[in-house]
Amino acid sequence: MSAATKTKEKKPLISPVLSLILSIPVPGLGQLVSGKIRRGLLLIGSFATLAFLYWWRLKAIGHRQTTLIDIFKKALQLNGLFTVLLLIGLAGLYAWILVDAFKQAKKSRPEGTGIFFLILFLFFAVGWQISQIEMGKLTSRFSEAWVPLKKILWPWDAAITYEKDVFEAAAQILVDSDEAPPPVPEQKEGEPYLVANPTYGNLSRLDENNKVIPGSRINLKGSGFKPETLTQIWWADSIGNEFRPRQEGQYVTVITDKDGAFEYDLIMPYRLTPPSAVGLQYHEVMARQIFEKGRALPSEPLILTVDLIIETIFMGMMATFFGIILSIPVSFLAARNLMSSSWITVTIYYVTRTILNIIRSIEPLIWALIAVVWVGLGPFAGIVALTIHSVAALAKLYSEAIENIDPGPIEAIQATGATKLQVIRYAVVPQMIPPFVSFTIYRWDINVRMSTVIGMVGGGGIGFLLVQYIRLLDYKSAGIAVWFIAVTVSILDYVSANIRKRFI
Amino acid sequence: MLEIKNLTKVYDDGTVALKNVSFDVQDGEFLVVIGLSGSGKSTLLRCINRLIDPTEGQIIFNGEDVAALPQSDLRHVRRKIGMVFQHFNLVKRSSVLTNVLAGRLGYINPYKSLAGNFPPSIRKRALEVLDHLGIANQAKKRADELSGGQQQRVGIARALMQDPELILADEPVASLDPVLAHSILGTLESLNQETGITVICSLHYLDLVQRYATRVIGLRSGEIVYRGTGKDIRQMTDEEFKDIYGEEAVRVSAGKREE
Structure with a gap:
């Protein structure tokens, strides 16, 4: 009897040859018609998709070419391996599908799975090309990347600064004019002294091709400085903005001789004078010796990082707090067992669930973008974004906790003559508290983790600082922020896992 | 102490769980309810303390009709009726x-x-x-x-x-092994005999029934089809057995030798 059913099942609907012929125009049609419906659909779909993707990639590689031949030629030239490999693969797949169509239509032929491995491999090859994977970059660029990486991995020398003692002298320079050159300052005993000669000159300028036209050369003579010490040259424009002029790409520094004197020819730096400036523009050139005195102090990046990591933790906490308050009422609306009594409540249940799913599927980072528009930059925007996402996530978890309540204890407490309130207190609450606490702590964990990145879009917290440091190429300060994030998140992870373990 | 009169329970979906059930329970009895799963044993026990509201009939507990009590007065009746559950x-x-x-x-x-x-x-x-x-x-x-x-x-x-003056035990030993089953039922029995608490208990195994029951009622499809004492169970005829457990039921008396 079993043998009879077997032959009945395997009875082919069409002849093998017809199946093969059907598969020639539409690869997979033969299999479909001969009764292997799923296999047929899968093969038709896969072959069509792969052929389309191949064509699309060829067009992308050989763009600007119009005819098929030209596109193929250019693709062959630019990415020969991909073009040839996939062409052979597709041709092989086509042939295999034809053979398969013949075999599938024959009696008692076991279905082979090899063809699907070929399809998978072809998809993998297309994916490799689409996502522009270049494994070589991992190694070839590593030596370049190692410099900033090293700073991020061990940034701690930037975490400490020392109290500074500044020893400096300045001289005024009249810029782009020689009407009333400033006088040479008087020399005072025991104080450093700087003389510029001449005391007027032209700043460096840019011509119409953005080429630098060097400014006037000014001879600087310093004396009365600490001997044999590195001295920085600084420049201040007419409104007192200080900067360090560069010469040949390097900051200008000199070393004083054993009498505390130096001499240096400085080319006046580039500085744009605003068109609104009126009258003579007096700039200032300075020579500055900086001594780091003993006392170690936390550096600005370290202080900022600590400030913001605290802000970050509290952002996560506040968002969780608001999330709990808002999600508890919503969770009752999203609990199937509470909402199954009539079609109205069932409708509310489905609407609530759908809204929660939509909110949850949008990442907090995107909510933060919206919140920044709504309430402006800063931690509050981050809290709003995290709260919105937390409400959706917690409401779902809470409602599942409500759905999973065991009705047994409720029945048992009712049977003792307890009032409704007592039943809630002694049978419902004890069952809900552990999952509630567990989910809430878990959410706090997630919120702190998220608030470390939410600053990147302006939502406050440490992410803002981190992105700034990275954009300023200040990798040591960025490293401090990264370290603090890593340590905070791991501590929180450990603590939350422990608390949750205790409550489950 | 307890008098059930014409108790009927029809669920919202139309299932008739109890049909016109009437019986008395005297003080200090150990009454066992037997019957297949779904025969109405659990419904019967839960009607007595109104965990389930009966559709019709009277449940007279110490002279008071529990079935007619408003929800707010149930507390005083329920606290005199203890309940023990299978799970x-x-x-x-x-x-x-x-x-x-x-x-x-x-x-x-x-x-x-x-x-x-x-x-x-x-x-x-x-x-x-x-x-x-x-x-x-x-x-x-x-x-x-x-x-x-x-x-x-x-x-x-x-x-x-x-x-409690009465303990309702809904298959209290169905999730326990035979040794524990005897131990738990022994506890209920000693409470019954020493402190005089009346026990109404639903059970599956007939050897347990004949060991502990002072009186037995058998339910089938919500109707009482058997009344007897614990001793009667030993002499239960095959017909009576099939009345309770259905025509296809096979009676096995494991480990019992003919004497």
Whole structure:
């Protein structure tokens, strides 16, 4: 009897040859018609998709070419391996599908799975090309990347600064004019002294091709400085903005001789004078010796990082707090067992669930973008974004906790003559508290983790600082922020896992 | 003490769980209800303390018709009727002691109890009850850390905290192995014999029924099809057996030799 059913099942609907012929125009049609419906659909779909993707990639590689031949030629030239490999693969797949169509239509032929491995491999090859994977970059660029990486991995020398003692002298320079050159300052005993000669000159300028036209050369003579010490040259424009002029790409520094004197020819730096400036523009050139005195102090990046990591933790906490308050009422609306009594409540249940799913599927980072528009930059925007996402996530978890309540204890407490309130207190609450606490702590964990990145879009917290440091190429300060994030998140992870373990 | 008259229960979906059931229970009886799963045993027990509202009929408990009581007055009746369940129905994450104390909720001020504090006299009583059942040393443990037999003892302790005149036991040993089954039923029996608490218990195994029951009723499709004593079970005819358990049921008396 079993043998009879077997032959009945395997009875082919069409002849093998017809199946093969059907598969020639539409690869997979033969299999479909001969009764292997799923296999047929899968093969038709896969072959069509792969052929389309191949064509699309060829067009992308050989763009600007119009005819098929030209596109193929250019693709062959630019990415020969991909073009040839996939062409052979597709041709092989086509042939295999034809053979398969013949075999599938024959009696008692076991279905082979090899063809699907070929399809998978072809998809993998297309994916490799689409996502522009270049494994070589991992190694070839590593030596370049190692410099900033090293700073991020061990940034701690930037975490400490020392109290500074500044020893400096300045001289005024009249810029782009020689009407009333400033006088040479008087020399005072025991104080450093700087003389510029001449005391007027032209700043460096840019011509119409953005080429630098060097400014006037000014001879600087310093004396009365600490001997044999590195001295920085600084420049201040007419409104007192200080900067360090560069010469040949390097900051200008000199070393004083054993009498505390130096001499240096400085080319006046580039500085744009605003068109609104009126009258003579007096700039200032300075020579500055900086001594780091003993006392170690936390550096600005370290202080900022600590400030913001605290802000970050509290952002996560506040968002969780608001999330709990808002999600508890919503969770009752999203609990199937509470909402199954009539079609109205069932409708509310489905609407609530759908809204929660939509909110949850949008990442907090995107909510933060919206919140920044709504309430402006800063931690509050981050809290709003995290709260919105937390409400959706917690409401779902809470409602599942409500759905999973065991009705047994409720029945048992009712049977003792307890009032409704007592039943809630002694049978419902004890069952809900552990999952509630567990989910809430878990959410706090997630919120702190998220608030470390939410600053990147302006939502406050440490992410803002981190992105700034990275954009300023200040990798040591960025490293401090990264370290603090890593340590905070791991501590929180450990603590939350422990608390949750205790409550489950 | 208990008189059931023409009790009928029809569920919302139209299922008739009990059909015109009438019987009496005297003080101090150990009444066992037998019947297949779905025959209405659980519904019957739950109607007595109104966990399920009967559709028709009277349940006269100490001269009061429980079936006619408004919801607000149920508290006073329910606290005199302890209940023990097949799956123990303990709050798994609460301590054993809290579970036992909950048995007293029907007596204490509902608002005061919301804070979770019980008077010291009740705590002492709970420990005594646990001690009596031999699990006093487990009082601080979470209920789900206990074995099945111990959990059912906690369930009995909770029922005893009510100072019950009647204990309803809904298949109390169906999730336990045979040794524990005897131990739990032995506990119920000694409570029944020593303190005179009336017991109504549903059971599956006929050897347990004949060992513990003073009286037996058999239910089939919500109707009483058998009445007898525990001793009668031994002499139960095949016809009576098939009346209760259906035509296809096969009667086995395992481990019993012909004498």
